[in-house]
Amino acid sequence: MGITSKPTVFAVLAAAVVLIGTTVTVFIPLLMPSTQPISPYIKPYTAVEQEGRDIYMREGCNNCHTQTVRPLRTEVLRYGEYSKPEEFAYDRPFLWGSRRTGPDLNRVGGKYPDSWHYKHMASPQNMFEKSNMPPYAWLAKNPLDTSNSFKKTSVLGYGYSERDVQQQITQYRTSVTDDNYASKESRDQVTPPELRKELTEMDALIAYLQKLGHDVKNMESKK
Amino acid sequence: MSDAGYNYRVVRGFAFSALFWLVIGLIIGLWMAVEMFNPALNITPWLSFGRLRVVHTNGLGLGFGLAGIFATSYYMLQHLTRTPLLFPRLAQAHLYIFNAAIALGALSLFAGMNTTREYGELEWPLDIVVVIFWVMFAINVFGTLIKRNEKQMYISLWYIIGMTVAIAILYIVNNLEVPVTLFKSYTIYSGANDANVEWWYGHNIVGFIFTFPILAMFYYYLPKSTGLPIYSHRLSIISFWALNFAYLWTGAHHLMxxxxxxWIQTVAMAFSxxxxxxxxxxxxxxxxxxxxxxxxxxxxxxxxxxxxxxxxxxxxxxxxxxxxxxxxxxxxxxxxxxxxxxxxxxxxxxxxxxxxxxxxxxxxxxxxxxxxxxxxxxxxxxxxxxxxxxxxxxxxxxxxxxxxxxxxxxxxxxxxxxxxxxxxxxxxxxxxxxxxxxxxxxxxxxxxxxxxxxxxxxxxxx
Known part of the structure; x- marks a missing residue:
């Protein structure tokens, strides 16, 4: 009597019904360029920024920080220009988040100098006594593992050669370990002496944070 | 073995697994609740809020939730078909693999192996294990259903079938990723598309884990424990198919x-x-x-x-x-x-x-x-x-x-x-x-x- 006595037919029908909404709202948009537009102004992450992004993911920063500024007046006032789809073209995965226990970070790049981040990351409570952000001082005590950096950027399709990746790493190491580095004092304060000439996980994480919202500013000013 | 040769060993095993993961998940929840106003509790990297949150959600959603669902599903399946489980050994292996996967999942999330895609945070080797134990479950569900001694399938069985099919689709499509190492992978989707796929999954994992099988339990155990038949069979048919159809359109209401x-947001709003x-x-x-x-x-x-x-x-x-x-x-x-x-x-x-x-x-x-x-x-x-x-x-x-x-x-x-x-x-x-x-x-x-x-x-x- 009907499909309630035919389990296989029932299952096939249930799957078909499930796939209708899935096809219209998920599969078809995957094939539409309008869902994920690209812009020549938005560049992929460097190998160091990508390592920083992976640390951001490892520590679950996305559980407390969003990365989408909504087109609402007070939100634009607080965080800056609202988010555009183009700026996420290289984000695998997206890190928009779902809860703002801490502030949105989509436009945090360039908002503070590196020194601010070194101090804040090492102890948020030293900077803001009542902050509930976990301290991340230990990130400065971990040397950055770059052994998979090239493999990561090739999986992500950034189009870097192995030499490009080495160059990016060396270049960033040179800039943050340089005696004239603007945030040298803060960096030295949080980094143990034996790692001051190396890249640490905190260096990479800050490189990533400084990239957020950076490229899209060029795109917006040219529009 | 008892009654009509029904397998209760696996039911008991899953039930007590559920209780175990429930207690663990809640202890972690309480710890995090204190961290929210007292950050001094972020004592070590693996006890920091960002890592604990995923252990909490996975431990309770996958650990407690799924174990409870498997326990009750194996029970309802046998009683509603008046047929013992077709593959009792497979079910027992399912129990062991499930608990190993949840334990390894918790450890790997503590260690920061986290794909960050909400409710699908496990890294790719564990994704494969999840698919394996899901298939083991599905084999018993469909095997027992095909062999069944009761002609009509009761409402609860529809919901179990709906869950079995939908979770398979959701989990596989959402977790397509390219491995970099054994412990690290990147999803194949990017940016706004990734967000859309992930919340289609994230919303429907709630629908098909926290709704469908729980309704299966409700429709079975409520009449059983009150001695009262379900009010309307017709209403349950309409509810089932409408729910099964509409749920999948709504994920983007998480992305307003x-x-x-x-247009994707607006469609999601209407279907919600x-x-x-x-x-x-x-x-x-x-x-x-x-x-x-x-x-x-x-x-x-x-x-x-x-x-x-x-x-x-x-x-x-x-x-x-x-x-x-x-x-x-x-x-x-x-x-x-x-x-x-x-x-x-x-x-x-x-x-x-x-x-x-x-x-x-x-x-x-x-x-x-x-x-x-x-x-x-x-x-x-x-x-x-x-x-x-x-x-x-x-x-x-x-x-x-x-x-x-x-x-x-x-x-x-x-x-x-x-x-x-x-x-x-x-x-x-x-x-x-x-x-x-x-x-x-x-x-x-x-x-x-x-x-x-x-x-x-x-x-x-x-």
């Missing part, structure tokens, strides 16, 4: 006002409102089942759990679509309001129904009486008060934070800096922790009651 194309109908179809069906027998709320402790549970389901399915409306979403999204919403569903609806189903099932498979109905009543009131205090506190906190984010001075500038909007919530966070403790004590009573039940000498086999 983001860079995702507006539509979802109220099939959800309330089950609520009404539940209420009318008790028609004329409401005295059972006083005399039958199981009826209390089921009716309170379906009431929270009803509230949940009204609140959810309303939050999905663009205007309201602009206010509530990203605040603690949503945290309160989720926990009404999990601590209210899901846990209440699983609790009552276990209370009905465990004594029967052990041929004993429940250790103590008094303790079951205590458990009920503790988790009811704990949960309601918890969720109401978070709703109020959410409204306050949403309003503070939006408050402006007469000159149009922002009235509060971000930190003010956080620190003003600490009193709520303290109250939330206290409510969590009450709830946790209720759960300990539940676990104790079931342990004492299975430790009794079995009565004569019936």
């Amino acid at each position: 006002l983001t860079p995702l194309p507006e 409102i539509f979802l109220i109908a099939p959800s309330w179809g089950s609520v009404v069906n539940g209420y009318y089942t008790l028609q004329g027998n409401w005295d059972q709320m006083r005399t039958n402790y199981l009826a209390k759990f089921f009716i309170a549970g379906i009431t929270f389901y009803g509230l949940q399915t009204l609140q959810g679509p309303l939050q999905g409306l663009r205007t309201l979403n602009a206010f509530f999204h990203y605040t603690d309001w949503v945290v309160g919403h989720v926990h009404m569903g999990t601590m209210g609806w899901v846990t209440m129904v699983i609790s009552a189903s276990f209370y009905y099932m465990i004594p029967r498979i052990n041929h004993t009486e429940l250790h103590s109905i008094k303790l079951a009543n205590l458990h009920f009131w503790l988790i009811l008060v704990g949960q309601f205090t918890w969720t109401i506190t978070m709703w109020v906190a959410g409204i306050q934070q949403g309003a503070m984010w939006k408050a402006t001075n007469p000159d149009g500038s922002l009235m509060y800096n971000f930190l003010d909007t956080v620190t003003s919530l600490y009193p709520y966070y303290q109250l939330r922790f206290a409510a969590g403790v009450v709830y946790f004590i209720g759960i300990l009573v539940f676990v104790w009651n079931l342990i004492m039940t299975v430790r009794q000498q079995p009565q004569e086999a019936r």
Whole structure:
């Protein structure tokens, strides 16, 4: 009597019904360029920024920080220009988040100098006594593992050669370990002496944070 | 083995696995609740909030939730088909692999191996293990259904079939990723598309883990424990197919006002409102089942759990679509309001129904009486008060934070800096922790009651 006595037919029908909404709202948009537009102004992450992004993911920063500024007046006032789809073209995965226990970070790049981040990351409570952000001082005590950096950027399709990746790493190491580095004092304060000439996980994480919202500013000013 | 040769070993195994992961997941939840107002508890990297949050959600959603679902599904499957499990050894292997996967999952998330895609955070090797144990489960479901001795499939079996099929599609499509190392992979989707795929998954994993199988339990164990038949078979048919159809369109209500194309958001909004109908179809069906027998709320402790549970389901399915409306979403999204919403569903609806189903099932498979109905009543009131205090506190906190984010001075500038909007919530966070403790004590009573039940000498086999 009907499909309630035919389990296989029932299952096939249930799957078909499930796939209708899935096809219209998920599969078809995957094939539409309008869902994920690209812009020549938005560049992929460097190998160091990508390592920083992976640390951001490892520590679950996305559980407390969003990365989408909504087109609402007070939100634009607080965080800056609202988010555009183009700026996420290289984000695998997206890190928009779902809860703002801490502030949105989509436009945090360039908002503070590196020194601010070194101090804040090492102890948020030293900077803001009542902050509930976990301290991340230990990130400065971990040397950055770059052994998979090239493999990561090739999986992500950034189009870097192995030499490009080495160059990016060396270049960033040179800039943050340089005696004239603007945030040298803060960096030295949080980094143990034996790692001051190396890249640490905190260096990479800050490189990533400084990239957020950076490229899209060029795109917006040219529009 | 007992009764008609039904396999209860695997049912018992999954039931007590569920209780184990429930206690672990709640302890982590309590720890995090304190971290929210006292960051000194972020003692080590693996105890920091960012890592614990995923252990909490995965431990309870996949560990407790799935184990409870497997336990009750294997029980309902055998009784509703009047057929013993077709592959009992496969089911036993399923139990072991499942627990190994959850344990490894928890350890890997503690270690920071986290794909960050909400409710699908496990790295690729464990994704494969999840698919394997899901297939093992599906083989027994369909094998037993095909061999069944009862011609008609009852409502609960529809929901089990719906879940089995939908979770397979959701989990595989969402977790397509390219491995870099054994412990690291990148998803194949990027940017706005990734967000759309992930929330299609994230929303429907709630639909097909925290709704479908829980409704299967509701439709089976409510009539069983009250002796009253379900009010309307026709209503349950309409509810089932409408729910199965509409759920999949709504994921993007988690992405309101983001860079995702507006039409996808609007479609999601419309279907979210539509979802109220099939959800309330089950609520009404539940209420009318008790028609004329409401005295059972006083005399039958199981009826209390089921009716309170379906009431929270009803509230949940009204609140959810309303939050999905663009205007309201602009206010509530990203605040603690949503945290309160989720926990009404999990601590209210899901846990209440699983609790009552276990209370009905465990004594029967052990041929004993429940250790103590008094303790079951205590458990009920503790988790009811704990949960309601918890969720109401978070709703109020959410409204306050949403309003503070939006408050402006007469000159149009922002009235509060971000930190003010956080620190003003600490009193709520303290109250939330206290409510969590009450709830946790209720759960300990539940676990104790079931342990004492299975430790009794079995009565004569019936």
